[in-house]
Amino acid sequence: MTIKKPFKHTVLKTGVALSILLACTVPASVHPHVFAEARLDVVLGPDHQTVTALRHLWRFDDLFSSTVLMEFDANADLKLDDAELQEVASTIHASLAEFNYFQLVTVDGKDVKMKAPASIMANFENNQLIILFESQPETPIRLAGDIRLGVYDPTFYTAIDFTEDANMAVEGLPPSCTRTIIRPDPDTALAENQQTLTEAFFNDPAGTDMSKIFATKLELKCQA
Amino acid sequence: MKKTFVRTTLAFLTLAYVVAHFAGHAHAQSSLGIGTNDAIVPSSGLFSSLMIWINQHQQAFYRSLSTAMKALRDDGGQVWLLVGLSFAYGVFHAAGPGHGKAVISSYMLANEVALRRGVMLSFVSAFLQAATAIAVMLLAYFVLRGTSVSMTNAAHFLEIASYVFVTGFGAWLLWKKAGPLVKRLAGAAPAHSLSAAHASHAHHDHDHHDGHCGHDHHHGHHHDHAHHHEDGAVCSTCGHSHAPDPTLLSSERFDWRTAWSAVAAVGLRPCSGALIVLSFALLNGLWLAGILSVLAMALGTAITVSALAVLAVTAKNWAVMLAGGGRLGNRIHTAIEIGAAAFIFLVGLTLLSASLSV
Numbered sequence: 001m002t003i004k005k006p007f008k009h010t011v012l013k014t015g016v017a018l019s020i021l022l023a024c025t026v027p028a029s030v031h032p033h034v035f036a037e038a039r040l041d042v043v044l045g046p047d048h049q050t051v052t053a054l055r056h057l058w059r060f061d062d063l064f065s066s067t068v069l070m071e072f073d074a075n076a077d078l079k080l081d082d083a084e085l086q087e088v089a090s091t092i093h094a095s096l097a098e099f100n101y102f103q104l105v106t107v108d109g110k111d112v113k114m115k116a117p118a119s120i121m122a123n124f125e126n127n128q129l130i131i132l133f134e135s136q137p138e139t140p141i142r143l144a145g146d147i148r149l150g151v152y153d154p155t156f157y158t159a160i161d162f163t164e165d166a167n168m169a170v171e172g173l174p175p176s177c178t179r180t181i182i183r184p185d186p187d188t189a190l191a192e193n194q195q196t197l198t199e200a201f202f203n204d205p206a207g208t209d210m211s212k213i214f215a216t217k218l219e220l221k222c223q224a
Numbered sequence: 225m226k227k228t229f230v231r232t233t234l235a236f237l238t239l240a241y242v243v244a245h246f247a248g249h250a251h252a253q254s255s256l257g258i259g260t261n262d263a264i265v266p267s268s269g270l271f272s273s274l275m276i277w278i279n280q281h282q283q284a285f286y287r288s289l290s291t292a293m294k295a296l297r298d299d300g301g302q303v304w305l306l307v308g309l310s311f312a313y314g315v316f317h318a319a320g321p322g323h324g325k326a327v328i329s330s331y332m333l334a335n336e337v338a339l340r341r342g343v344m345l346s347f348v349s350a351f352l353q354a355a356t357a358i359a360v361m362l363l364a365y366f367v368l369r370g371t372s373v374s375m376t377n378a379a380h381f382l383e384i385a386s387y388v389f390v391t392g393f394g395a396w397l398l399w400k401k402a403g404p405l406v407k408r409l410a411g412a413a414p415a416h417s418l419s420a421a422h423a424s425h426a427h428h429d430h431d432h433h434d435g436h437c438g439h440d441h442h443h444g445h446h447h448d449h450a451h452h453h454e455d456g457a458v459c460s461t462c463g464h465s466h467a468p469d470p471t472l473l474s475s476e477r478f479d480w481r482t483a484w485s486a487v488a489a490v491g492l493r494p495c496s497g498a499l500i501v502l503s504f505a506l507l508n509g510l511w512l513a514g515i516l517s518v519l520a521m522a523l524g525t526a527i528t529v530s531a532l533a534v535l536a537v538t539a540k541n542w543a544v545m546l547a548g549g550g551r552l553g554n555r556i557h558t559a560i561e562i563g564a565a566a567f568i569f570l571v572g573l574t575l576l577s578a579s580l581s582v
Contacts, residue, residue, distance in 0.1 A: 032283060033259065033496050035290070062297075063290045066504040068258055071376060076369045078507070088258075095257030102255075155255040159283070 032159035035061040038151055040162070040218065042170040043134075049174070050140035054103065054114075056151065058160065060129040068129050080124045089122035092131060096120075101135055102160060104150035104215060113138045143177055143222045152215035160215075168218040177222040184214055260379050260496050278316060285313040286497065289517070293501065297508045303516065310501075310517040314350075314524020317497065318532075324349060324490040325529045326571050327390055329536040331486045333564035334397055335479075339537060343530040345487055350526035352491025354518045356382065357498035365506055379499060380579070382492050387576035389489035394569025397482070401565045405558065489572075497521070 036058040043053040060068070072084045072091075080088065096102060097116060105112040117133040124130070141147060149168070151160045162168055165181040173179055254260055292306040318325055328349060332342045360382065364375040498518045505514025540560050547553040 033254075033286070033500055034256065035287070061290055062294055063500045063504040064259070066507045067375070067500050069507060070364055070369065070503045071258060071374045073369055091257040095255060099255050153255050157254045157259075158256060 032153070032156055034064040034158040036158055036160050037167075038160045038162055039167045040149065040151060040169070042149065042168075042218070042220075044143075044170065044172055045140055048143075048172050050142050051137065051147070052140050053134050053136045054105075054149065055132070055134045056101075057130065057132050060131075062127050065124070065127055065129040069124070069127075085122040085124060088129065089120045089131065092122070093117070093120040093133075099154055101133070102151050102153050102158070103135065104148070104152060104212060104217070105137065105141075106148045107141060108145045112141055143174065143220065145222065147220040147222070148182075148217045149220075150212075150215040150217040152212055154212065162216045168216070170218075170220065173220070174222075177220050180219040180221070182217040182219055184216075254496075257376075259376060259500065260383055282313065282316040285309055285316055289313055289501065290504075293504055293510070293513075293517075296510055296513055297504075303513050306513055307516050307520045310520035311524040313497070314521035314526075315528050316524075317495070317521070318350075318525040318528035324353065324525070325532050327393075327486055327490050327568055328529055329533045330564040330568045330571075331397070331482075332533050332537050333540055334401060334561045334568070335482070337483075337537075339534055341483075342533050342537065345483055346529040346533060347526040349487040349490040350522040350529060351519070352487060353493070353495060353525070354498065354522035356491055357494035357502060357518055358515060360494050361499060361502040361506060364503070375499070375503070379494055379496070382494060383579055384576065386489060386491075386493035387572055387579060389485065389492060389572075391569060391572030391576055393485050393489050394565060394567070394572050397565040398562070398569050401558075401562045405562070495521070495525075 038059075039057040041055040041057075042051055043055060044050065045052045068088060069078070069080060072080060072088050074084055074087070075081070100114060101117060103114055105114055115136045115138055117135040120131055120133040122129065122131050151162075153160060162181070168181055170179055289306070289309045292302075292309055296303070296306060328342070328346050331337070331345075337345075360375065360378050364378060368375060368378065498521060501517055501521075502514045505511055505517070540557075543560065544553050544557045547556050
């Protein structure tokens with residue numbers, strides 16, 4: 001019969017070694033393979049008191065664009081004609097549906113339901129794929145409280161970049177509102193959200209999307 | 225009391241392992257519907273800051289890589305810069321997602337594979353992956369263009385094939401490792417050492433052919449083979465058991481078929497980054513640069529995968545060593561082997577179901 005204490009010691013040490021072993025094989029994150037420079041135009045209602053639509057424009061990088069050309073060039077002429085572009089657009093339209101068209105829309109922290117855009121337009125200019133679409137909230141969002149708008153890919157496949165603050169624009173924003181662009185610093189964002197992340201991690205291991213936290217956001221704060 | 229403690233510890237470790245690894249396998253198909261995504265989504269577990277660090281670097285290298293490609297197209301930028309960036313990208317990319325690393329490391333954990341050989345397997349699988357990417361690209365350009373089969377279809381098909389292989393390989397390995405245990409528990413076999421058990425220093429449990437020579441059988445975690453050869457002067461057969469003769473390498477013969485199936489399972493799936501770089505290269509007449517870039521990526525990937533596999537095996541050896549000789553060490557050894565085999569199987573199954581469900 002072994003004495004308990006040294007035995008526990010051995011198990012503990014073994015445990016530590018095993019933990020190192022496990023840590024070595026933990027999978028890390030995916031990274032975007034596609035980059036898109038984005039522009040978001042927030043459309044207000046005629047009275048400038050509600051958000052009625054979001055207009056999106058994404059310009060994809062040259063490398064991904066060449067993959068698209070390779071894939072959709074049905075007649076092998078190394079150009080994308082209208083029919084082929086239509087095919088690109090409908091493929092993207094169908095795929096994005098599952099991800100709420102990469103949109104993040106909240107009012108005072110609560111998600112706002114967005115209608116699916118009727119269609120997506122695709123274009124190929126200077127070797128770059130460009131897509132355009134407009135989506136509407138199920139009911140117009142009243143300009144009150146803290147409205148946040150962002151565009152991100154929850155799967156990390158596409159990096160949506162708003163290179164300049166001006167690329168998130170609101171025309172005719174009333175003076176009662178302030179417009180801020182939030183570019184979260186990954187480390188701070190992570191620290192701030194540690195609690196929620198940990199909770200979300202245990203509640204829904206597959207559903208936690210850090211990309212949401214890291215996404216560039218347009219914040220509109222309005223006195224009602 | 226003792227047993228409960230060990231079991232609790234093991235159960236906890238297993239849980240940690242499963243949670244860390246299966247936290248977010250999903251979306252093998254890409255969100256845009258064009259191209260394939262790497263199938264592992266970041267988990268927000270304990271290592272999130274490390275992951276974010278790796279992610280940021282991968283991303284930075286990938287961005288520089290695409291800038292370098294564009295520079296080459298526009299005014300003849302420098303090829304060596306592209307190659308260097310591709311290499312760096314490969315190093316970071318393999319530290320990130322990917323079934324390659326998981327399969328090779330687990331394969332090495334499940335089998336007593338000499339480290340050198342494990343490193344070689346990592347390299348072969350990385351270069352096979354590069355070759356697959358090049359083959360898919362050539363096929364896409366010369367054969368598939370203008371047909372209804374797209375490159376995404378081809379890549380997706382290979383991806384599924386790869387995952388089927390991984391799953392099958394894992395199942396087979398699991399059967400090989402856990403089979404004897406199951407039989408023994410059923411009382412069919414005598415209760416002696418059941419694994420390949422080079423549980424270092426656990427001599428009394430060894431009953432393989434060259435056990436009488438008094439070697440420690442540090443296969444795997446030491447590189448001083450020359451030293452053993454000198455010792456081998458006393459006992460020539462023993463010394464030779466460290467030479468690359470497959471039949472003598474270990475008590476359990478190094479199985480080339482097993483090794484090649486691991487390599488094939490990994491190498492069949494082309495990496496999406498490589499496909500994107502290659503399609504750009506091909507469309508802009510930069511095919512040599514594209515191929516060099518993909519080969520450099522493979523080299524970088526191979527280095528990281530080898531390093532991680534070596535780390536995993538070293539940690540396993542520590543765990544077994546710290547547990548001391550005897551039954552505990554042996555049990556841990558067996559548990560790691562079976563666990564690793566089960567892990568390959570589960571990875572394969574998870575990835576397969578993710579890529580089939582979309």
